[in-house]
Amino acid sequence: MSAPTDEALLAGVPTGLHVDGAWRDAEGGRRFEVTDPATGDGLASVADASPADGLAALAAAERAQEEWARTPARARGEILRRGFEAVTARSEEFARLITMEMGKPLAESRAEVAYGAEFLRWFSEEAPRVAGRYATAPDGANRLMVQKRPVGPCLLITPWNFPIAMATRKVAPAVAAGCTVVLKPADLTPLTSLLLTQVLVDAGLPPGVLNVVTTTDPAALSGPLLSDHRLRKLSFTGSTPVGRRLMAAAAERVLKVSMELGGNAPFLVCEDADVDAAVEGAVVAKMRNGGEACVAANRILVHRSVAEEFTEKLTARLSGFVTGPGSEPATTLGPLIDERSRRKVAGLVDDAVSAGARVLTGGRVPEGPGYFYPPTVLTDVRADMAIVQQEIFGPVAPVLVFDDEHEAVRSANSSEFGLVSFVFTRDLDRALRLSERLESGMVGINTGVVSNPAAPFGGVKASGLGREGGVEGIEEYLETVYVGIRDPFATERGR
Ligand code: NAD
Numbered sequence: 449m450s451a452p453t454d455e456a457l458l459a460g461v462p463t464g465l466h467v468d469g470a471w472r473d474a475e476g477g478r479r480f481e482v483t484d485p486a487t488g489d490g491l492a493s494v495a496d497a498s499p500a501d502g503l504a505a506l507a508a509a510e511r512a513q514e515e516w517a518r519t520p521a522r523a524r525g526e527i528l529r530r531g532f533e534a535v536t537a538r539s540e541e542f543a544r545l546i547t548m549e550m551g552k553p554l555a556e557s558r559a560e561v562a563y564g565a566e567f568l569r570w571f572s573e574e575a576p577r578v579a580g581r582y583a584t585a586p587d588g589a590n591r592l593m594v595q596k597r598p599v600g601p602c603l604l605i606t607p608w609n610f611p612i613a614m615a616t617r618k619v620a621p622a623v624a625a626g627c628t629v630v631l632k633p634a635d636l637t638p639l640t641s642l643l644l645t646q647v648l649v650d651a652g653l654p655p656g657v658l659n660v661v662t663t664t665d666p667a668a669l670s671g672p673l674l675s676d677h678r679l680r681k682l683s684f685t686g687s688t689p690v691g692r693r694l695m696a697a698a699a700e701r702v703l704k705v706s707m708e709l710g711g712n713a714p715f716l717v718c719e720d721a722d723v724d725a726a727v728e729g730a731v732v733a734k735m736r737n738g739g740e741a742c743v744a745a746n747r748i749l750v751h752r753s754v755a756e757e758f759t760e761k762l763t764a765r766l767s768g769f770v771t772g773p774g775s776e777p778a779t780t781l782g783p784l785i786d787e788r789s790r791r792k793v794a795g796l797v798d799d800a801v802s803a804g805a806r807v808l809t810g811g812r813v814p815e816g817p818g819y820f821y822p823p824t825v826l827t828d829v830r831a832d833m834a835i836v837q838q839e840i841f842g843p844v845a846p847v848l849v850f851d852d853e854h855e856a857v858r859s860a861n862s863s864e865f866g867l868v869s870f871v872f873t874r875d876l877d878r879a880l881r882l883s884e885r886l887e888s889g890m891v892g893i894n895t896g897v898v899s900n901p902a903a904p905f906g907g908v909k910a911s912g913l914g915r916e917g918g919v920e921g922i923e924e925y926l927e928t929v930y931v932g933i934r935d936p937f938a939t940e941r942g943r
């Protein structure tokens with residue numbers, strides 16, 4: 449059977465709001481356009497939810513909550529497992545859709561679908577493993593019973609950069625734990641979440657368990673939800689400034705929150721590193737998702753003794769990237785998400801250059817349609833430059849030089865962010881020392897990729913609160929309830 453055309457694929461994606469098990473229009477029939485960042489052309493128009501639509505979704509989630517929490521964990525897990533199988537079977541469709549709305553090369557979209565589907569499988573397996581405990585108090589008398597209960601209806605807000613993985617990383621553990629949800633995907637890339645919703649509903653999620661609202665005014669929609677007593681949890685992935693605002697709003701009701709926020713990953717290449725392996729690691733850590741990843745290497749810190757060799761080899765590798773629409777097989781770097789992002793990336797590079805940095809490759813906005821920016825390597829970069837202090841979110845590698853391990857650690861830890869750090873060294877003691885000293889929620893040793901559904905993903909400092917994935921991921925959606933019980937032998941003992 450031949451692959452569907454883009455038009456046929458898009459025609460199969462729902463474009464309404466999913467509330468209480470049905471697709472429907474937004475209040476007043478309002479819609480907005482989703483565009484292809486490689487061309488700027490429109491792809492589809494989707495429902496633009498109002499605050500009232502958001503509240504209707506929360507009402508549906510609240511109505512479904514009790515029964516979903518009572519549904520056996522095995523049954524919840526089996527629905528997720530069927531979801532995993534369906535997403536995997538339709539992985540090519542999902543990959544093409546991700547490339548259309550987000551722009552990354554097809555090969556990377558395929559990898560994201562595999563990664564994103566894996567959260568459905570992982571949490572299908574975790575659902576039946578949620579357990580409490582029964583213990584005897586230290587004095588041998590009372591009994592302590594600890595129960596785990598689903599938190600209740602959750603609002604899940606996701607960013608545009610990994611359209612399927614950011615959704616499954618939240619929906620799967622929430623649903624596995626017995627929570628119902630309102631998912632609000634980013635307005636730049638809502639189509640993947642809409643198709644995912646249809647697939648999960650077809651896999652058996654009952655009405656009201658997964659509600660999805662798309663909107664161009666997320667602040668107006670989330671405000672009333674955060675102050676509504678029926679909402680029990682907010683899980684947000686996105687930028688630190690928006691995360692801060694949402695945490696402040698959540699504080700009013702002491703709402704439980706998980707925050708997966710921005711990063712500014714240091715990538716350390718030590719004097720004893722395998723330089724070729726470090727270059728390959730840096731290529732992946734920098735160029736995966738075109739640099740539009742919270743875990744992207746943002747500051748490349750290289751020991752002076754290997755700096756020249758490393759920088760030359762990195763420049764050669766990055767110059768070899770083929771920039772173009774993600775749908776073309778030869779493309780290895782797609783466009784940035786929009787003109788605003790491109791202006792920000794170009795502005796950071798121009799600012800660094802005017803402060804003394806040197807461009808070894810790239811650094812120029814190309815002519816023509818789409819939001820392309822070339823792979824760029826900068827040297828003579830100083831720690832006080834904005835490009836080092838801010839999250840770049842683009843294919844730009846600033847290289848800084850250090851002279852000893854202490855200086856490298858100080859420099860790496862000087863950021864307000866603390867999501868991930870990367871270390872390349874052949875010295876085991878040094879690797880472990882650095883893994884203990886670096887202030888980040890994750891550390892990659894001799895690898896440029898740490899993301900794994902079986903591992904706890906998340907940051908320290910301004911990179912966030914809570915973890916997604918691993919055995920930790922489901923905990924974010926569970927309450928711990930303690931039941932104190934009188935000593936069952938009290939009467940027998942005559943007490
Ligand atoms: P963003 O903060 O602009 O938006 C994220 C989501 O929040 C979107 O759905 C958006 O519509 C919504 N939003 C925006 N303003 C809002 C408001 N006032 N109230 C409620 N919702 C609001 O971020 P982005 O540009 O979509 O994503 C890029 C950012 O996400 C980067 O900073 C990146 O590091 C971060 N990110 C973090 C992780 C992680 O796991 N730590 C993963 C991916 C992306």
